Amino acid sequence: MASVPDKPALEGLENKWIARWEDDAVYRFDRSAPREQVYAIDTPPPTVSGSLHVGHVFSYTHTDVIARYQRMRGRAVFYPMGWDDNGLPTERRVQNFFGVRCDPSLPYDPSFAPPDAPPKTPIVVSRPNFVELCERLTVEDEKAFEHLWRYLGLSVDWGMTYATIGKPARRISQLAFLRLLAKGEAYQNEAPTLWDVDFRTAVAQAELEDREMPGAYHRIRFPIRRAGTHLEIETTRPELLPACVALVAHPDDERYKPFFEHIIETPLFKVPVYLKAHPLADPTKGTGVAMVCTFGDVTDVTWWRELQLQPVRAILQPNGALKPVTWGAPGWPSDDVTSAQQRYDQLVGLSAVKARAKIVELLRETGDLLGDPRPITHNVKFFEKGDRPLEIITSRQWFIRTIAHRPGLLARGAALQWVPAHMRARYENWVNGLNGDWCISRQRFFGVPFPVWYRVYDDGVVDYNDRLLPDESQLPIDPSTDVPAGFRADQRDQPGGFSGDPDVMDTWATSSLSPFIVCGWETDQALWTQTFPMHLRPQAHDIIRTWLFSTVLRSHLECDSLPWANAAISGWVLDPDRKKMSKSKGNVVTPMGLLEQHGSDAVRYWAAKGGPGVDTAFDAGQMQVGRRLAIKLLNASKFVLGKTGPAGPVTHPIDRGMLTKLAALVKDCSASLDEYDYTAALRDTEAFFWWFCDDHIEHVKRRRAGDGPDAASATASCLTALSTMLRLFAPFVPFVTEEIWAWWQTGSVHRAAWPTEAEVLDALGAPDAAGLGAVARASDVTALIRRERSLRKVPFGVAVQSLRLPAAAQPEWPAISADVLAGNNATQASVTFADEFAIEFAPAQAPPSSPVPQPQAPS
RNA sequence: GGGCGGUUAGCUCAGUGGUAGAGCACCGGCUUUACACGCCGGCUGUCACAGGUUCGAGCCCUGUACCGCCCACCA
Numbered sequence: 001m002a003s004v005p006d007k008p009a010l011e012g013l014e015n016k017w018i019a020r021w022e023d024d025a026v027y028r029f030d031r032s033a034p035r036e037q038v039y040a041i042d043t044p045p046p047t048v049s050g051s052l053h054v055g056h057v058f059s060y061t062h063t064d065v066i067a068r069y070q071r072m073r074g075r076a077v078f079y080p081m082g083w084d085d086n087g088l089p090t091e092r093r094v095q096n097f098f099g100v101r102c103d104p105s106l107p108y109d110p111s112f113a114p115p116d117a118p119p120k121t122p123i124v125v126s127r128p129n130f131v132e133l134c135e136r137l138t139v140e141d142e143k144a145f146e147h148l149w150r151y152l153g154l155s156v157d158w159g160m161t162y163a164t165i166g167k168p169a170r171r172i173s174q175l176a177f178l179r180l181l182a183k184g185e186a187y188q189n190e191a192p193t194l195w196d197v198d199f200r201t202a203v204a205q206a207e208l209e210d211r212e213m214p215g216a217y218h219r220i221r222f223p224i225r226r227a228g229t230h231l232e233i234e235t236t237r238p239e240l241l242p243a244c245v246a247l248v249a250h251p252d253d254e255r256y257k258p259f260f261e262h263i264i265e266t267p268l269f270k271v272p273v274y275l276k277a278h279p280l281a282d283p284t285k286g287t288g289v290a291m292v293c294t295f296g297d298v299t300d301v302t303w304w305r306e307l308q309l310q311p312v313r314a315i316l317q318p319n320g321a322l323k324p325v326t327w328g329a330p331g332w333p334s335d336d337v338t339s340a341q342q343r344y345d346q347l348v349g350l351s352a353v354k355a356r357a358k359i360v361e362l363l364r365e366t367g368d369l370l371g372d373p374r375p376i377t378h379n380v381k382f383f384e385k386g387d388r389p390l391e392i393i394t395s396r397q398w399f400i401r402t403i404a405h406r407p408g409l410l411a412r413g414a415a416l417q418w419v420p421a422h423m424r425a426r427y428e429n430w431v432n433g434l435n436g437d438w439c440i441s442r443q444r445f446f447g448v449p450f451p452v453w454y455r456v457y458d459d460g461v462v463d464y465n466d467r468l469l470p471d472e473s474q475l476p477i478d479p480s481t482d483v484p485a486g487f488r489a490d491q492r493d494q495p496g497g498f499s500g501d502p503d504v505m506d507t508w509a510t511s512s513l514s515p516f517i518v519c520g521w522e523t524d525q526a527l528w529t530q531t532f533p534m535h536l537r538p539q540a541h542d543i544i545r546t547w548l549f550s551t552v553l554r555s556h557l558e559c560d561s562l563p564w565a566n567a568a569i570s571g572w573v574l575d576p577d578r579k580k581m582s583k584s585k586g587n588v589v590t591p592m593g594l595l596e597q598h599g600s601d602a603v604r605y606w607a608a609k610g611g612p613g614v615d616t617a618f619d620a621g622q623m624q625v626g627r628r629l630a631i632k633l634l635n636a637s638k639f640v641l642g643k644t645g646p647a648g649p650v651t652h653p654i655d656r657g658m659l660t661k662l663a664a665l666v667k668d669c670s671a672s673l674d675e676y677d678y679t680a681a682l683r684d685t686e687a688f689f690w691w692f693c694d695d696h697i698e699h700v701k702r703r704r705a706g707d708g709p710d711a712a713s714a715t716a717s718c719l720t721a722l723s724t725m726l727r728l729f730a731p732f733v734p735f736v737t738e739e740i741w742a743w744w745q746t747g748s749v750h751r752a753a754w755p756t757e758a759e760v761l762d763a764l765g766a767p768d769a770a771g772l773g774a775v776a777r778a779s780d781v782t783a784l785i786r787r788e789r790s791l792r793k794v795p796f797g798v799a800v801q802s803l804r805l806p807a808a809a810q811p812e813w814p815a816i817s818a819d820v821l822a823g824n825n826a827t828q829a830s831v832t833f834a835d836e837f838a839i840e841f842a843p844a845q846a847p848p849s850s851p852v853p854q855p856q857a858p859s
Numbered sequence: 860g861g862g863c864g865g866u867u868a869g870c871u872c873a874g875u876g877g878u879a880g881a882g883c884a885c886c887g888g889c890u891u892u893a894c895a896c897g898c899c900g901g902c903u904g905u906c907a908c909a910g911g912u913u914c915g916a917g918c919c920c921u922g923u924a925c926c927g928c929c930c931a932c933c934a
Contacts, residue, residue: 008893210933217934235934248934282934290934297933378933425863426929433861433930541928572928609872609882613864615927619871621883624896631896639893683873687881694898698891705892783900789889790900796891825891 004641004743008634010627013735014600018150026748027155031527033076040534041067042515042564043156044547045082045164048141049089052148054618055540057591059570061607063538064154065678066568068731070535071155072754078531080160080518081149085138087507088199088385090165091446094134099123102130102445104480104502107489127445127480134165134446148592153600153734155750162517164510165448169517170476173510174451176521176558178469185401185557186440188464192294192301192312193439195393196383197320201443202397203383203390204506205436206546213380213389216373217286220363222247225263225272231256232370234286236378238363239355240293242269242325242344243316245309249289251277256289267368268343268359269327270335276307295392297381298435316391318443322347322355352391396464398441398450398503402434402553412552412562419676420613423541423569427552430545438550440509447504451477453484460495468498512550515563534564541569541613568676571615589618601733602626608732611679629686630736633729636693637740640722645704647719648712650763652703653815654778655717657771658696662688662721663760664767669728670754678731685728692721695779699819720763724755770815777812778820781805785824788839800826804838 021027041063046056071077095101099118106126114123114133125133142163149156162169180186193202215236223230233247244266249256256275263272280299281290292303294312303309311331317323325344328337343362347355363369380389402409409431418424441450455466468484470477479500483489491497513521515534520527533555539547548567555563594603598620605626610616650656665688669681697718704714723745730737730749741749753759761767785800803826805813810833821827 010896215933233934237934282932285932286934288934292934299932299934380933420864422863429862429930435931545929574927611873614872615864617871619883622871625882628896632894635894635897637893642893679873683881693894697893698898701893786899787901790887793888793900795889796899797889823891 004638008638008739010599010601010630010634010736013739014151014153014595017735017738018153021155021748021750022150022158024748026750027071027077027079027157028159029078029157030076031530033530035530037074037076038078038530038535039067039070039075040078040519040531040536040564041080042518042534042537042551043079043081044539045084045162045511045514046145047084047087047089048138048145048163049085049093052145052591053573054589054591054594055573057152057594057603058573058607058610058616059538059540060149060154061152061604062568062570062610062612062678063536064152065604065608065731066536066538066673066676067155068734068750069673069678069754071750072727072730072752074753077155077157078160078518078534079156080162081146081154081156081158082161082514082518083138083142083145083163084507084511085134085141085166086164086169086447086510088444088446090134090138091444094130094137094446095122097137098133100125100130100133102127104445104449104478104500108478108481127449127478130446131165135163138163148595151592151595151600153604155734160518164507165446167476168523169510169513170448172513172516172521172523173448173505174475174477175472176513176516176554177505177509178451178472178475180400180557181469183557186398187401188396188398190394190396192304192392192394193397194298194381194383195318195391195395196386196388197316197318197391198387199383199385199444200318202395202439202441203386204439204508205434206438206508206549207384208381208390209384210379211382212377214375215378215380216375218360218363218373219287219370220267220291221368221370222264222266224259224275225265227259227262231259231264231275231289232287233289233291235291236376237293237296237352237356238369239322239347239352239359240296240315241266241291241359242271242322242347243293243295243313244271244273244291245294245304245311245313246273246292246307247275247289248278248281248292248303248307249275250281250283251279253281253283253288255283265335267366268362269340271333271340272335276303276309278303278307295394297392301392312394314394316352316393318393318395320351320388320391321349322352324348352389395443397439398505399437399439400509400553400557402438403436405553405556406431406434408556409549409553412556416552416562416564417566419566419568420611423544423567423613426541426544427549430549438553440506441503442506443502444504447507448476448510449478449480449504450501451475451479452501453479453487453498454501456493456495456497456499458495462499508546508550511547512554514551515555516558532559532563533561536566536568537564538568538570540572542572544569566676569613571610571613573610574615574617594623598623599627599630599735601630601735604732604734605629605682608678608682612676626733629689630733632693633689633726633733633736633740636689636697637722637726637743639697639701640718641744645707645711645715647716648709650713650717650720652700652710652713652717653768653771653774654696654699654819655713655771656764656768657773657775658692659717659720659760659764660767660769660772661775662724663757666724666728666755666760667757670756673731681728682732685725685732689725689729691779692725695782696721696775698823699778699782699816702822703819716763720760724760727752727755774812774815777809778816781809781816781820782824784837785820785826785839788837789824789841792841794841796825798825799842800824800829800839801842802830802832802838802840804832804834804836806837807833807835809833 067077067079098114101122103124104127108126108128112129217234218238221230259275260277327334327340334340413427453468454462487498519532602623606622672680700714726737
């Protein structure tokens with residue numbers, strides 16, 4: 001038996017065992033394991049340019065508990081880690097850090113090196129150079145993240161990491177895209193698209209969020225031609241008046257029925273438009289007549305499509321400013337071209353907000369604005385990372401089909417095991433609410449480019465229908481730098497030459513392939529067969545509509561399969577005010593500080609108390625409890641292992657009862673963990689452990705200190721219990737359990753076999769029901785004695801003289817009397833049985849003196 | 860407007876139709892040879908509200924209120 005320290009402590013355990021685990025490759029994935037023994041986890045790649053917060057610690061701990069459990073169950077745990085360095089946060093960080101800006105039209109410069117300090121004027125670099133800078137910068141982030149994860153005790157195989165902008169991920173993103181293109185599941189289309197004017201890119205439905213914004217209803221007069229009357233509409237976006245292509249009212253609205261298909265004239269610009277009928281128009285909103293503009297919101301798109309309102313009169317440019325328009329030109333009719341032009345020219349170049357103020361001024365001048373704008377607050381759609389409301393701009397974009405696959409996607413969601421089960425509804429809700437295919441192209445430069453070139457006609461026009469695709473073996477490529485087969489570099493963007501697709505993929509188009517990336521899709525067939533479909537996707541509930549949905553979609557389209565069998569959805573960490581912890585609220589605690597303050601095991605303990613999918617309050621008090629548990633484990637283990645006597649057959653009823661109780665615990669915990677109910681497993685293990693310390697040890701410690709068969713029974717059963725409890729605790733508090741394990745066992749506890757009911761019962765032959773009754777009775781009687789001792793304030797040193805125990809205790813008494821009496825300083829007591837409990841203590845040696853008041857220092 | 864959770868002790872939360880629970884906090888006591896980073900004990904309830912089912916409801920059903928989240932609408 002290795003040495004048990006005199007003063008066991010938690011300090012330094014993290015660094016000690018991190019190093020040892022790495023040296024011993026404790027968490028290395030076994031490539032030779034057959035698929036049936038593999039447990040594969042699709043770990044979320046954290047965004048490296050962000051910072052890890054306590055919510056990450058929380059949810060990644062949950063996953064690690066499962067990973068450690070499965071490993072102890074004998075599974076080869078496939079537990080890689082990714083870094084998400086693809087996307088806007090990293091793009092901005094690279095720009096600021098190095099003082100560069102990307103221009104994809106530039107050729108790659110292999111000799112480029114950034115200056116030591118970012119220059120005032122950004123250096124323009126090619127996309128491959130920009131990606132290189134990203135990789136250089138994120139290496140440092142990744143090191144810090146990895147250190148934190150190791151310190152937290154994540155049992156990741158650190159030999160398997162990937163980056164979402166890394167070459168393998170780019171290759172797989174492009175390969176998967178080309179496969180979808182070949183199948184017709186990816187397509188390109190020119191259509192009205194949700195657009196962020198600051199980032200100047202299309203965004204997807206999944207990236208929207210509503211924000212409450214101040215606005216105002218503007219009541220505007222529209223004359224009806226040759227009717228001598230007018231319609232009134234209310235709009236929050238009067239600046240779109242020049243883009244008006246129709247008015248619309250509900251078909252049953254009696255107020256407007258007479259005027260359907262009449263020609264209305266827009267104010268200021270004198271554009272003839274029709275009043276149309278459409279059921280989506282709500283008679284109760286505003287005046288019941290809405291202005292259809294190209295495009296103010298998604299309803300406008302619907303009306304434009306369904307009412308076939310040609311043409312598009314787009315006035316917003318990609319940067320959000322109003323573009324120049326020649327009134328009187330095709331598509332821009334006006335009954336008064338001169339004044340329309342004169343008025344519109346005052347708007348050109350203005351942002352939507354400024355144009356609104358200007359147009360209100362103009363409407364006031366002509367008297368077409370009725371009354372003052374009426375302030376309201378309303379929800380406006382934003383890109384979740386954006387600062388200004390989304391616009392809708394017609395542009396050429398890549399899409400992946402989703403709507404056509406809705407039934408199949410719902411079936412996948414139904415087949416997936418959700419933890420907790422009710423999270424399935426969020427997925428179904430989202431799939432049922434999809435209103436368009438998934439737009440995956442972004443007009444950014446940093447990301448995975450589309451591996452596509454287009455032929456350029458001899459007249460210099462790019463033919464987007466004549467695509468030039470690379471061979472799969474060439475991937476990844478960058479069409480802004482690489483040249484399609486059969487062309488020369490100097491034919492780029494030349495008549496008769498080629499042009500590269502300028503766009504990059506949405507980050508989710510890569511993240512959705514995380515199982516493909518880690519499992520070696522089209523790269524490592526043996527690994528792919530061994531690990532895909534995976535077993536577990538852990539993630540937070542806010543990205544069900546993005547990461548989870550898109551991963552299911554890609555796997556459905558590419559593999560006709562679910563990507564994993566289980567989805568474990570974690571909750572959020574809330575601050576004590578029940579608000580989600582976030583950086584903007586300034587209530588984030590740095591994870592490393594937490595781990596150092598409380599110890600990793602203690603923080604993990606708190607995290608494991610938060611059930612799957614349950615938003616959980618940040619609670620340093622629970623971490624203190626976890627720390628006390630770890631210390632208690634050290635001390636109790638020291639006591640159990642400190643016994644010098646020999647172990648022998650487990651014959652004593654109390655020992656047999658304890659092990660029977662433990663065997664039931666093992667069975668329950670295993671069942672709980674199989675169902676991802678790690679919270680219940682921890683709670684039950686903890687309850688047993690405290691009972692073991694407080695009651696069982698107190699009962700057996702004197703017997704164990706003697707010799708003979710009863711002492712040997714106590715020693716043997718305590719050792720079994722310790723071994724079992726350490727293994728039950730190991731997934732939750734890996735450091736302290738490993739430390740104790742090393743005192744007396746060989747190998748890592750994290751590679752030890754998960755305990756089984758049969759193993760614990762081995763020393764007994766069978767569950768011992770009488771023993772179970774004995775330990776329960778022993779605890780009951782001890783509780784009675786302790787209660788009286790405490791109420792009467794009798795110190796433990798004062799012996800019990802006589803005991804009258806409940807008659808119900810009589811049958812078990814012979815089995816437990818020695819242990820119970822010894823554990824309560826009552827070995828000399830006379831014991832009788834009657835209906836009521838009674839106790840007498842030995843007379844006090846000295847009469848208690850009344851306490852003398854001590855002079856108090858002024859406080 | 861639709862959907863999903865939640866509401867149990869001062870706090871954080873378990874609770875599987877059968878006596879209302881744990882930890883923390885608080886109060887009182889105890890140096891008991893593993894642990895004072897400890898131990899023992901005590902106090903603490905309109906289980907959100909209303910109705911229903913049942914011999915029996917915190918749990919099942921219906922409705923309501925409030926909190927949180929998701930989605931839709933947002934002229």
